[in-house]
Amino acid sequence: MRLEWLEDLLAVIETGSFSVAAHRRILTQSAFSRRMQMLEGYLGAEIFDRSRKPIRVxxxxxxxxxxxxxxxxxxxxxxxDLKQHERTLHRRISIACQHSIIATAGSRLAKDLLARQDLTVRLxxxxxxxxxxxxxxxxxxxxxxxxxxxxxxxxRPDFFEILPLKQDHFVPxxxxxVAQLVGTGSVPHIAYPGDIFLGRLFDREISSRVNPAITLTAQVETALTLAALQMAEEGLGVVWAPLSLCRTAIAQGRLLNLSDRLPQCPMELMAxxxxxxxxxxxxxxxxxxxxIRL
Incomplete structure (x- = not known):
């Protein structure tokens, strides 16, 4: 049994709602439901009353x-206590990065920390x-x-300390x-799922600002930005991505920055x-x- 399953259950008890508990636990509704099913499977007992709507504990x-x-x-x-002892003993720092960051800022951060400090970095x-x-x-x-x-x-914002590190942009x-098709009507588009950060950013900042004369046609959907950029290089469509991640491909001519024809928006790298x-x-x-230069 996993600790987070019990934390999930407490969230349902305290909020009285699956959807509110899932939001508190930063999970999609489907992922949250699967975890509750796994908890019931482990316990071998039902913990929810499914005869009532909505479902209740x-x-x-x-x-x-x-x-x-x-x-x-x-x-x-x-x-x-066990983790703190191990981390202190071995001078180990654990850092989690978005998929779109791990190959750029994440690797540069690890390299710099290893050069400066006598420690181990886990990414x-x-x-x-x-x-x-x-x-x-x-x-x-x-x-x-x-x-x-x-x-x-x-x-809640008071849960966190936030340190701005670098300005970036979400660019097409x-x-x-494919660039030649922009402005001709239908343009193939590599999309992100709506329940991940870049998908939400596209929905809130980009989609409503696309020229009405341009129709973005979703050809493929992926949650992995590096995969989306590879697809863009192979001509599957236009994709929006952090400029820091595609700057090399743009400089080498493998991709074109279409910000002069399609909307872009600012974003910021934060610790x-x-x-x-x-x-x-x-x-x-x-x-x-x-x-550190990220």
């Missing part, structure tokens, strides 16, 4: 709320919501993510053949950590982040 489970809350607290403290690659989930569950000490003003953090790119007390190593790494 059943009375037998509600009667165990104090025991569940105590168990979650004890497991959190045990995991925290995790995940989507935006998963990065914050790793942070909130103390599975990483630091995350690097892109943020935009129109997409707030899906948790395509190979030369985020949880508020509260930190180890000396965590503060050491945090303090030198602004000095």
């Amino acid at each position: 059943n009375e037998a489970t509600l009667a165990q709320t104090d025991r569940i809350r105590s168990l979650v607290h004890d497991l959190r403290m045990l995991a925290h 995790h690659s995940a989507n935006f919501d998963e990065c914050l989930g790793l942070l909130l569950t103390n599975q990483t000490e630091l995350v690097l993510v892109h943020l935009a003003s129109t997409i707030p953090l899906p948790a 790119v395509a190979n030369a053949a 985020i950590r949880l508020s509260g007390s930190k180890t000396a190593l965590e503060d050491e790494v945090w303090s030198i982040l602004p000095e």
Whole structure:
């Protein structure tokens, strides 16, 4: 059984709602439901009353709320103490990066830290919501993510310390053949799922600003920006991506920046950590982040 399953259950008990609990836990509704099914499978007992709409925690489970809350607290403290001992002993820092960042800023950060410090760096690659989930569950000490003003953090801001690191832009790119189609009516488009950060950013900042004379036709959908850029190079369509990630391909002529014909928007690379007390190593790494060229 996983600790986060019990944390998920507590969220349902405290909010009384699957959808609100999923939002609190930074999970999609389907992913949250799967985790609750896995918890029931592990326990071998039903914990929800599915005869009622909406589904609710059943009375037998509600009667165990104090025991569940105590168990979650004890497991959190045990995991925290063991991880802190290991990290302090081995001078290890764990950093989670969005998939679109791991190959650029994430690798440069790891290289610089290893050159400056006597430590070990563990890098995790995940989507935006998963990065914050790793942070909130103390599975990483630091995350690097892109943020935009129109997409707030899906948790209370006072949970976090946020350090701006670098300005970036969400730009449209395509190979030369696809670029010639822009302005002719239908343009093939490589899309992101609407439930990931770049998909939400596209929906809020880009789609409504596309010239009405241009029709973006989704040819393929992927959650991986590096894969989307490779598809763009092969002519599958135009894709929006962080400029920092496609700058080399643009400089080499493999992709064209179409910001003069299609909308783009600003974004910013941020470092985020949880508020509260930190180890000396965590503060050491945090303090030198602004000095590193990302």
